[in-house]
Amino acid sequence: MEEPKVPRHVAIIMDGNGRWAQRRNLTRAEGHRAGMAALRRVVEACDKLGIEVLTVYGFSTENWKRPRSEVTVLMDLLLEWIRKERDELIQRNIQVRVIGGPGRLPPRTRQELDELVSATSGNTGHVLCLALNYGGRRDITEAARRLGERVRRGAMDPADIDESAVAGELMTAGLPDPDLLIRPSGEMRVSNFLLWQMAYAELWFTPVLWPDFGAEQLEEAIRVYQSRDRRYGGLREEEP
Numbered sequence: 001m002e003e004p005k006v007p008r009h010v011a012i013i014m015d016g017n018g019r020w021a022q023r024r025n026l027t028r029a030e031g032h033r034a035g036m037a038a039l040r041r042v043v044e045a046c047d048k049l050g051i052e053v054l055t056v057y058g059f060s061t062e063n064w065k066r067p068r069s070e071v072t073v074l075m076d077l078l079l080e081w082i083r084k085e086r087d088e089l090i091q092r093n094i095q096v097r098v099i100g101g102p103g104r105l106p107p108r109t110r111q112e113l114d115e116l117v118s119a120t121s122g123n124t125g126h127v128l129c130l131a132l133n134y135g136g137r138r139d140i141t142e143a144a145r146r147l148g149e150r151v152r153r154g155a156m157d158p159a160d161i162d163e164s165a166v167a168g169e170l171m172t173a174g175l176p177d178p179d180l181l182i183r184p185s186g187e188m189r190v191s192n193f194l195l196w197q198m199a200y201a202e203l204w205f206t207p208v209l210w211p212d213f214g215a216e217q218l219e220e221a222i223r224v225y226q227s228r229d230r231r232y233g234g235l236r237e238e239e240p
């Protein structure tokens with residue numbers, strides 16, 4: 001029998017840090033710090049399982065609405081994460097990519113993030129894609145605008161705007177679409193994550209909060225994924 005396939009691309013909405021902290025009478029900052037530790041475990045597990053791409057939602061375009069103090073905590077943690085993980089990411093041959101609008105991040109964070117992206121750009125192992133200041137609708141809107149500009153310049157015929165032309169302008173251009181979306185913490189929403197790219201993703205939700213997430217939950221999600229029958233709108237193979 002054929003070996004069950006691991007998903008090529010796993011996308012995760014890292015949710016529940018605040019509730020995890022609240023249940024322990026800890027600060028939200030401590031919850032996010034525990035979330036950062038979970039990210040480390042999951043990156044390692046993905047590497048071991050041979051998952052080609054892991055995309056994590058670290059900060060959405062809507063997260064700016066949070067109190068300034070929490071936004072600062074998240075930005076500081078991101079900088080701390082970059083500094084802590086840099087050497088290991090390089091050594092593990094992981095390529096770091098960023099989607100979203102990193103331009104709005106604090107200058108220091110942006111600079112070190114750019115450095116991390118270039119330091120790992122030649123890596124040939126799995127891709128860790130960080131969605132920072134990312135919004136799915138904005139991704140599609142900006143792709144549409146770029147295509148419109150090409151048409152205006154006379155470099156493209158509107159009749160040539162097809163799905164692959166749109167996909168090629170998205171921030172994830174060149175990456176396979178996510179096969180599996182994981183959302184911990186019991187929420188069952190896609191929250192403006194990879195809207196176009198998730199058209200055929202399998203969705204898996206768990207009540208486990210992100211800071212408690214690890215290899216065990218990832219493996220469970222993959223087992224469920226492998227038991228699903230992905231038909232992409234067609235019929236099962238044995239059906240006439």
Ligand code: FPP
Nearest residue numbers: 014015016017018019032035036058078081
């Ligand atoms: C959602 O939990 C989580 C976030 C908004 C941020 C995720 C950040 C981390 C995991 C820290 C490390 C990040 C990076 C990119 C290195 P929530 O605060 O919405 O939880 P709640 O719904 O329980 O309040």
